[in-house]
Amino acid sequence: MKRLLINNKILFLFAFSFMINSAKSQTDIDGIMMEKNAFCVGPLYGHSSWKNYWEGTLKRENLNLGTVSSSMFNIMGNYGITNKLNVMFGLPYIKTKASAGQLKGLKGLQDLSFWVKWKAYSKKMGSGRLSVIGIAGFSLPASDYTADFLPMSIGLESKNLSLRGMADYQMDKWFATASATYVRRSNIEIDRTAYYTTEMHYTNEVKMPDAASFNVRVGYRNNGIVAEAVADNWTTLGGFDITRNNMPFASNKMNATRVGFNFKYPIMFHRQLAIVGNVMTTVAGRNVGQSTGFNAGIFYVLDLSPKKKSDSDKTKK
Amino acid sequence: MKKLYIVLSVFTIAISYSCSKELTETNLEFPALQPASTDINAGIWKPVLLTGPTEFTVAAPAATSTPDYIAQINEIKSFQSTLTSQEKNTVKYWSAGAVLRWNEIMRELVAKHNIPPYQNPDGTYPIPSAANPLAYPQFPFANPPYAARAYAYASAAMYDALVAAWYYKKLYNRLAPYKVDATVTSLIPQSDLPSYPSEDATVAGVMAEVLKLLFPGDQEFIQLKAEEHKRSRIIAGANVRSDIEAGEALGKSVAQKFVTRARGDRAGAAVGNQTIWTQIENDCIARGETPWISQESPKRPGMLVLFGRVKTWLFDSLTMVTTIRPVPPPSTSSQQFKDELAEVYDFSKNLTREQLHIAHFWADGLSTYTPPGHWNAIAAEDFVKQNFSEVRWARNLALLNMSLMDAAIVCWDAKYLYFNPRPSQMDSRIKTVTGLPNFPSYTSGHSTFSGAAATILSHIIPSRAAAYADMAKEASLSRLYGAIHYRSDCEKGLIAGNKVGDYAIQRARTDGAE
Numbered sequence: 001m002k003r004l005l006i007n008n009k010i011l012f013l014f015a016f017s018f019m020i021n022s023a024k025s026q027t028d029i030d031g032i033m034m035e036k037n038a039f040c041v042g043p044l045y046g047h048s049s050w051k052n053y054w055e056g057t058l059k060r061e062n063l064n065l066g067t068v069s070s071s072m073f074n075i076m077g078n079y080g081i082t083n084k085l086n087v088m089f090g091l092p093y094i095k096t097k098a099s100a101g102q103l104k105g106l107k108g109l110q111d112l113s114f115w116v117k118w119k120a121y122s123k124k125m126g127s128g129r130l131s132v133i134g135i136a137g138f139s140l141p142a143s144d145y146t147a148d149f150l151p152m153s154i155g156l157e158s159k160n161l162s163l164r165g166m167a168d169y170q171m172d173k174w175f176a177t178a179s180a181t182y183v184r185r186s187n188i189e190i191d192r193t194a195y196y197t198t199e200m201h202y203t204n205e206v207k208m209p210d211a212a213s214f215n216v217r218v219g220y221r222n223n224g225i226v227a228e229a230v231a232d233n234w235t236t237l238g239g240f241d242i243t244r245n246n247m248p249f250a251s252n253k254m255n256a257t258r259v260g261f262n263f264k265y266p267i268m269f270h271r272q273l274a275i276v277g278n279v280m281t282t283v284a285g286r287n288v289g290q291s292t293g294f295n296a297g298i299f300y301v302l303d304l305s306p307k308k309k310s311d312s313d314k315t316k317k
Numbered sequence: 318m319k320k321l322y323i324v325l326s327v328f329t330i331a332i333s334y335s336c337s338k339e340l341t342e343t344n345l346e347f348p349a350l351q352p353a354s355t356d357i358n359a360g361i362w363k364p365v366l367l368t369g370p371t372e373f374t375v376a377a378p379a380a381t382s383t384p385d386y387i388a389q390i391n392e393i394k395s396f397q398s399t400l401t402s403q404e405k406n407t408v409k410y411w412s413a414g415a416v417l418r419w420n421e422i423m424r425e426l427v428a429k430h431n432i433p434p435y436q437n438p439d440g441t442y443p444i445p446s447a448a449n450p451l452a453y454p455q456f457p458f459a460n461p462p463y464a465a466r467a468y469a470y471a472s473a474a475m476y477d478a479l480v481a482a483w484y485y486k487k488l489y490n491r492l493a494p495y496k497v498d499a500t501v502t503s504l505i506p507q508s509d510l511p512s513y514p515s516e517d518a519t520v521a522g523v524m525a526e527v528l529k530l531l532f533p534g535d536q537e538f539i540q541l542k543a544e545e546h547k548r549s550r551i552i553a554g555a556n557v558r559s560d561i562e563a564g565e566a567l568g569k570s571v572a573q574k575f576v577t578r579a580r581g582d583r584a585g586a587a588v589g590n591q592t593i594w595t596q597i598e599n600d601c602i603a604r605g606e607t608p609w610i611s612q613e614s615p616k617r618p619g620m621l622v623l624f625g626r627v628k629t630w631l632f633d634s635l636t637m638v639t640t641i642r643p644v645p646p647p648s649t650s651s652q653q654f655k656d657e658l659a660e661v662y663d664f665s666k667n668l669t670r671e672q673l674h675i676a677h678f679w680a681d682g683l684s685t686y687t688p689p690g691h692w693n694a695i696a697a698e699d700f701v702k703q704n705f706s707e708v709r710w711a712r713n714l715a716l717l718n719m720s721l722m723d724a725a726i727v728c729w730d731a732k733y734l735y736f737n738p739r740p741s742q743m744d745s746r747i748k749t750v751t752g753l754p755n756f757p758s759y760t761s762g763h764s765t766f767s768g769a770a771a772t773i774l775s776h777i778i779p780s781r782a783a784a785y786a787d788m789a790k791e792a793s794l795s796r797l798y799g800a801i802h803y804r805s806d807c808e809k810g811l812i813a814g815n816k817v818g819d820y821a822i823q824r825a826r827t828d829g830a831e
Contacts, residue, residue: 063614102612102741104665104748104800144670148677149750187338191677194694196428196684200421202344202694244453245435246684247752 028088028115028135029215031168031177032226034080037305041077044276048293053151054285056241066100068151068289074297079304084119091142094154103152106145110155113139128171135179137162148190150248151289157250158185158208173222183211188250197251198240206251209238217262224274226264233257242287252287259283272301343698344421349412352706355510356830359708360484363828364477365630365715366574370484373570375563378489378513381497389557390498396552397502404552405504411549412505415520416475416710417697422524422542423471424686424693426532430459431684433617433755440615444588450534457532461762462624462725464687466584467531469630469715469722470575474523476715478571479708482519482564486511495554504553514564515556516707521546522568530576582628589622597622601736607649609738609757620756625730630719631820641727641816643809646737646759657803661740665747665800672798673750679763679795680751688763688792689721692770695788699778712830713777717770720821724769724814725762731813732757740803751799760810761802764793768814773821789814 034040049069052061074092081087090113097105114137121132140159147157166179185208194202212235219228239253260280267273276299281292360370367373379385396404411418434443434454443454450456457463491513495503510516521543528539547565550556556564597619601608611617629637647653664672681688696717700710737759741747754762771789775782793811796802825831 100614102747102749102753104750146673146677187340191674192680192685193343193678194424194686194691196425196686200425200428200686201340202342203340205340207338207340243432243684246432 028117028137028164029166029179030217030226031131031133031166031170031175032221033083033117033119033133034078034086036080036082037303038080039077039302039304040079040299041075041302042297042299044072044074044076044295044297046072046074046293046295048280048291050282050289050291053289054287055244055246057286058244059290062101064101065098065103065151068096068098070094070096070154072295076297076299086115086117088115088117089113096152096154098152103149106149106152106154108145108154109142110145111139111160112142113137125169126171128169131168131170133166133168133179135162135164135166135181137164146191147188147250148192148195150250153250156185156208157188160185170221173220175219175221175228177215177217179215181213181215183213185210190250195249197249206249208251209236209253211236219262224264224266226262228262229259230262230278230280231257231259239287248287254288255284255286256282256288257284274299274301344413345410347413347417347701349409349505350414350417350707351506351704352508352510352709353704354706354709355508356483356706356708357487357510358483359480359706359712359830360487362480362483362708362712362830364480365473365719366578367477367481367571370481373481373567375481375485375489375514375567378491378559378563381491386497386557386559389559390494390501392558393494393501393551393554397504397554400552404549407545407549408504408553411517411546412553413701414707414710415517415546416479416707416714417701418546419471419475419520419524420468420693420697420714422539423468423528424690426528426535426538427459427464427467427690428684428686429535430455430457430532431464431687433458433460433683436615436617442615442617447530447533450532455534459687460620461681461687461689461766462587462621462627462729463584465689465718465722465725465766466579466582466627468689468693469718470531470579471524471527472711472714472718473630474527474572474575475520476708476711477574478519478523478568479516479711481567481571482514482516483708485514485563485567486516489513491560493555494557501554503555505555510706512556513560514567515547515550515560516564517550517556518547518561518564519568519571520707520711522565523572524568525565526569526572527575530579578628584624584627587621587624587627589618591618593622594618597733597736605648605650606736607738607743609736610742611755612739612742612753613755617755619733620754621729622733625726625728625733627722627726627729629723629726631723631817631824636820637727637730641813642734643727643731643760643813646735646803646805646809649738649743653805654803657805658740658743661797661800661803662744662747664798665740665749668750668798668800675791675795676750676799679792680799681763682752682754688766689718689725689770691792692717692721692766692774696770696774696777699774699781703778709830712828716773716777716821716825719824720769720773720818721766723820724765724817727813727817728760728762728765728810729756731760732762735759737806740800747800749800751796751801753801758802759806760813761793761796761806762810763796764789764802764807764810765814765817767792768811769817769821770814772815772818773825776818776822776825 049067051067072092072094076090078088092110094110095107117135119133145154147153161184164181168177188206189204215232217228217230234256236253239251258280262278264276277296279294282290445454445456447456490511493512495501525543547561598608681691737757739758767789771785774785793807
């Protein structure tokens with residue numbers, strides 16, 4: 001049986017933020033690979049909310065928004081082309097809501113994401129094993145939503161190309177993973193012909209600054225069980241601060257540092273079925289909401305091999 | 318491996334999607350102004366405030382044969398011999414037109430300042446102070462009425478100053494430097510228009526002065542723009558320094574008349590005070606209607622409650638009350654009101670993507686140039702194609718912006734006279750896809766502004782009349798789509814705006830420019 005190699009990254013950063021687009025899949029951010037011909041797919045539900053946010057560097061609340069929350073229903077999948085080359089996708093449906101004020105929540109399909117994950121190097125080192133993994137991702141809006149109604153927008157509309165370098169070290173049942181990502185974001189088009197950032201722009205096109213992110217995860221990983229502490233940081237490379245008492249804008253300088261906990265647990269025989277879950281909270285930010293959220297999902301592994309192989313529990317690390 | 322190639326090619330496509338980030342901004346694509354006519358007789362057009370074109374004297378210029386003039390020509394040559402690419406860009410930018418560029422600068426200042434102040438710790442709201450513009454909350458809060466007034470004073474002052482400038486241009490008939498001296502290069506299209514006093518410097522002088530009143534905290538930015546503008550004309554070979562100095566002095570003098578009017582137009586008292594706010598609410602209750610209540614938290618006093626009493630441009634206050642003021646809105650207890658409320662709820666529940674697009678296209682809310690600014694942007698794009706002279710540009714923008722300010726006054730008069738509640742106040746299920754303005758519902762400001770703008774613009778460019786009417790209708794309905802206005806607000810607002818625009822047409826027909 002193919003190992004269920006799901007790890008929930010749970011980013012859907014939209015929730016922690018006004019809207020930071022990011023990869024949203026279970027395995028684009030961890031050091032685990034699906035085996036050849038295994039296809040893992042499943043739904044994920046997430047919820048997050050914030051009451052305080054950073055207006056530039058100033059932390060504040062907004063009585064005319066109250067608590068801004070977002071719910072997500074995401075379908076994700078991961079297929080092993082080979083043991084060292086995986087492809088993944090994710091497609092979330094998102095719904096936003098403010099508990100106070102009059103602004104209407106929005107809902108819809110957000111961004112369709114694809115990743116290619118390649119384990120480029122794996123070698124015993126000391127008493128453990130070091131792997132080096134490269135991940136390239138691309139996402140684009142899956143519906144005609146608007147990014148120009150923050151914080152109620154469901155996404156930021158840009159097409160994103162991400163390149164991630166990752167190192168994973170496992171020693172016995174314990175591991176550590178660190179990765180760095182550069183996200184190239186395309187410009188977006190909004191529903192008006194002029195807008196003000198720190199100056200006037202006469203176009204419906206908004207220049208979106210690129211972004212960088214860093215992710216560290218440490219914990220237990222054995223027999224399909226994962227329990228890990230996670231810390232990540234998203235830094236927008238450019239952009240501008242929300243001015244005093246203004247509303248957020250898609251090309252703001254949105255930064256966030258979050259910490260959380262993530263687990264995966266196989267619940268049935270042969271470990272074809274697993275539950276995943278996590279909680280994340282924002283500890284520092286700029287032009288984003290101080291969000292806390294959780295995700296939970298169930299994933300199922302199908303063996304798409306041309307001919308049935310005998311189940312194997314061997315664990316590749 | 319083949320799969321890898323497929324993957325790589327997908328990413329190549331993806332990269333090409335996202336590679337070019339440079340924006341193409343429409344206003345930077347405008348060509349150099351090349352007027353179809355110099356409007357050489359514009360010196361006799363009817364000014365707005367000036368008693369006549371000679372109210373402020375412009376001294377006769379020195380002859381082009383004097384050493385003084387020759388030295389000024391050499392200043393141009395000196396600039397042109399060491400042209401930097403930045404100087405070329407500056408010349409190109411300003412060549413699109415002085416009136417156009419300063420109108421854009423105004424729009425930018427409005428957008429920068431169009432943010433409501435954050436509350437005090439005790440739940441009251443601070444009021445921006447013109448005497449201390451850089452302290453929080455910065456002065457001004459350039460909301461739509463403030464913006465309409467700012468555009469109107471600036472545009473009307475530019476117009477009057479240019480009428481005077483044109484008078485002296487024709488009188489003194491000093492040729493442009495590139496016509497006096499063939500070795501001076503003109504970096505912009507040549508014109509037969511006399512260059513003394515400089516029309517560009519006249520505009521820069523007007524704006525530097527008027528904006529001291531309207532945007533007192535942005536002086537550094539404004540003065541830099543004015544200096545750059547004047548220098549661009551010398552570098553371009555279009556003006557010598559004495560053309561510039563005479564124009565600037567004229568502009569500043571004319572601006573003073575407008576500043577004096579502005580100080581006495583009652584806008585300074587438009588915020589009102591607690592006694593007035595309470596009185597307006599009590600009057601509404603006494604009529605048996607449900608009064609407007611601020612839905613902001615903490616409750617914010619209604620925006621500029623006395624703006625309806627500000628001095629109008631195109632008609633007097635009696636005319637406003639007797640012939641323009643909208644009829645009362647449907648009573649809050651009437652069946653029509655209930656039906657219209659239900660319609661708003663319906664839009665709030667079921668909005669198409671196209672309707673959302675319309676709501677956002679016309680929203681012109683926080684941190685934008687406001688609806689009057691949007692109509693200036695629309696006008697500017699069309700005027701660019703008309704090849705108007707600077708004085709005609711100013712005249713047309715003055716007509717537009719006097720209409721827009723008067724529309725604001727008419728609308729605000731109705732808002733606080735009727736004090737009609739917003740849909741979301743009457744039905745808390747109603748959620749909006751645009752910010753809920755903090756003032757009464759009836760009539761819709763967008764509709765009143767748009768009705769006025771479309772009417773006068775249709776007179777100025779008749780071939781665009783149908784397009785302007787469609788835009789006004791769409792802007793008006795956008796507020797219903799946004800779930801912040803009833804249909805009556807939109808329809809009656811448009812009608813009142815159309816009436817305001819008609820008064821602007823009356824003026825246009827008799828100002829000597831047609």
